[in-house]
Amino acid sequence: MKKSNQILSVQNLKISFTQYVKGLNTRRITPIKSLHVSINAGEIMAVIGASGSGKSLLAHAILGILPGNATCDGDIIYCGEPLTAEKKIQLRGKEISLIPQSVNYLDPLMRVAEQVKIGLPKKDANKRQQELFRRYGLKEKDGDLYPFQLSGGMLRRVLFATSVRDNIKLVIADEPTPGIHPEALSAILNQLRAFADDGAAVMLITHDIVSALTVCDRVTVLKDGKTIETAKADKFSADGKGLQHWYSRALWNALPQNSFSIYEEVQACL
Amino acid sequence: MSLKGNELGFYFKQDEWLFRNLNIELSYGEILGISGYSGSGKTSLSRILANYLAPIEGTVEIDEKCFAKNEAQPVQLIFQHPEKAVNPKWRMKDVLKESYEPDDAVLDRFGIKKEWLSRYPIELSGGELQRFCIVRALHPNTKYIIADEITTMLDAVTQTAIWSELLNVCQERKIGLAVISHEPALLSRLCDRIISLNVSVKKLGA
Ligand SMILES: Nc1ncnc2c1ncn2[C@@H]1O[C@H](COP(=O)(O)OP(=O)(O)OP(=O)(O)O)[C@@H](O)[C@H]1O
Ligand SMILES: Nc1ncnc2c1ncn2[C@@H]1O[C@H](COP(=O)(O)OP(=O)(O)OP(=O)(O)O)[C@@H](O)[C@H]1O
Ligand SMILES: [Mg+2]
Ligand SMILES: [Mg+2]
Numbered sequence: 231m232k233k234s235n236q237i238l239s240v241q242n243l244k245i246s247f248t249q250y251v252k253g254l255n256t257r258r259i260t261p262i263k264s265l266h267v268s269i270n271a272g273e274i275m276a277v278i279g280a281s282g283s284g285k286s287l288l289a290h291a292i293l294g295i296l297p298g299n300a301t302c303d304g305d306i307i308y309c310g311e312p313l314t315a316e317k318k319i320q321l322r323g324k325e326i327s328l329i330p331q332s333v334n335y336l337d338p339l340m341r342v343a344e345q346v347k348i349g350l351p352k353k354d355a356n357k358r359q360q361e362l363f364r365r366y367g368l369k370e371k372d373g374d375l376y377p378f379q380l381s382g383g384m385l386r387r388v389l390f391a392t393s394v395r396d397n398i399k400l401v402i403a404d405e406p407t408p409g410i411h412p413e414a415l416s417a418i419l420n421q422l423r424a425f426a427d428d429g430a431a432v433m434l435i436t437h438d439i440v441s442a443l444t445v446c447d448r449v450t451v452l453k454d455g456k457t458i459e460t461a462k463a464d465k466f467s468a469d470g471k472g473l474q475h476w477y478s479r480a481l482w483n484a485l486p487q488n489s490f491s492i493y494e495e496v497q498a499c500l
Numbered sequence: 501m502s503l504k505g506n507e508l509g510f511y512f513k514q515d516e517w518l519f520r521n522l523n524i525e526l527s528y529g530e531i532l533g534i535s536g537y538s539g540s541g542k543t544s545l546s547r548i549l550a551n552y553l554a555p556i557e558g559t560v561e562i563d564e565k566c567f568a569k570n571e572a573q574p575v576q577l578i579f580q581h582p583e584k585a586v587n588p589k590w591r592m593k594d595v596l597k598e599s600y601e602p603d604d605a606v607l608d609r610f611g612i613k614k615e616w617l618s619r620y621p622i623e624l625s626g627g628e629l630q631r632f633c634i635v636r637a638l639h640p641n642t643k644y645i646i647a648d649e650i651t652t653m654l655d656a657v658t659q660t661a662i663w664s665e666l667l668n669v670c671q672e673r674k675i676g677l678a679v680i681s682h683e684p685a686l687l688s689r690l691c692d693r694i695i696s697l698n699v700s701v702k703k704l705g706a
Contacts, residue, residue: 281627383538408652484656
């Protein structure tokens with residue numbers, strides 16, 4: 231049955247921030263208005279959308295790492311039960327794994343090999359870490375470096391390696407691939423596919439639609455803090471006529487591989 | 501008139517050359533693509549061309565002169581990770597002000613909303629933050645821009661819009677633009693000419 235198969239379901243998610251303006255006056259803004267997304271076991275859901283549409287905030291809400299001035303409304307259901315604040319803390323890094331968008335999440339004062347070992351089973355942490363480095367095209371000696379000594383693409387690959395753990399049921403990958411060369415890119419996409427094939431649910435937040443389509447099952451499109459469409463991956467093909475929302479078609483057609491064009495209607499709202 | 505690297509060589513660890521005998525020239529108003537695998541030294545080369553890093557060998561010349569001190573930086577670098585390129589403790593308007601005070605028209609062109617100016621970097625999305633970094637680089641004295649993977653964090657629609665604006669500005673002001681990217685499709689859309697760092701490294705081994 232579909233329901234029992236569902237690992238994550240986010241319904242009517244709304245996120246507001248309280249901001250101080252001039253002294254003690256406060257103002258509330260609500261960049262996330264109503265997001266819906268649900269992912270089944272064994273499935274990769276790509277989440278795409280405009281920059282600023284709320285993809286990272288969605289990820290942070292699921293993980294429970296929104297800043298202190300944020301309030302969050304709506305339902306987040308994990309394996310059939312509400313994902314409470316306590317559960318988020320308990321499951322984070324164990325059953326639920328995040329690959330963050332910002333490279334600032336790495337510890338600047340710890341050698342990167344050590345960071346990859348965190349959370350790996352103690353007895354073969356070394357071996358596992360070296361194996362992960364090889365898989366993503368990092369050299370053994372790169373492990374002795376600190377984050378500031380790594381190139382941009384190397385940082386991404388290290389961030390990704392920190393997420394590969396046993397017994398993961400939900401993976402949230404927030405832009406895991408920008409600036410990565412083709413070989414490492416396919417190693418990462420294959421790993422996401424392997425997570426899903428092992429029964430996990432994977433949320434792949436990305437702007438790289440073309441790469442995402444090689445592994446994902448469905449695609450959710452966000453715009454201005456709302457979910458505007460969820461479509462099967464195969465709808466993103468040719469000129470995108472199978473897509474319901476004009477903005478989904480616009481995103482597809484703006485790709486450099488396609489026409490690199492912006493519809494006039496999009497231009498009007500930029 | 502051009503930004504020129506002559507016989508550049510660089511390493512971080514003694515004798516582990518990232519590149520050597522590298523010659524590169526970016527002319528006024530030209531759009532040059534630079535590709536190369538991850539870790540091949542693209543960012544290091546950018547930092548050298550923008551005078552953030554001294555080469556081990558070779559020289560960099562701007563319009564036939566070496567870098568002058570105390571002058572507004574004519575070569576601007578836009579970084580790969582915007583979250584590392586801004587001071588986290590400053591509000592966005594101060595981040596811009598440190599470079600110059602862009603007028604509303606420029607902010608508008610790059611889709612920066614007024615309300616973002618009073619926020620801190622962490623309160624913006626990755627792509628929103630990068631737009632500030634792009635505008636910050638368009639100082640009135642800027643003659644060359646090195647764009648190091650600057651749109652990987654943007655959706656396709658915003659990416660197209662930002663590139664078309666940046667290309668327009670560069671054309672209007674005859675700014676030379678170097679575009680670093682892993683995406684062949686993007687480079688071939690944007691650039692007059694494309695060079696690969698992998699090739700120069702291979703030459704080294706031969
Ligand atoms: N702490 C905050 N305070 C106020 N607004 C915020 C805060 N964090 C994010 N926002 C706003 O919420 C919106 C969604 O941000 P989010 O980071 O989720 O975007 P995104 O879809 O991940 O974009 P990108 O693709 O550029 O990374 C943005 O417009 C952003 O300015
Ligand atoms: N501060 C540093 N100290 C030591 N080594 C460094 C330092 N910065 C970079 N390196 C090393 O130099 C090499 C080249 O890095 P660089 O950032 O120039 O590559 P890149 O071509 O920009 O790669 P990417 O496409 O991944 O961003 C890498 O192996 C990196 O580990
Ligand atoms: Mg984001
Ligand atoms: Mg780089």
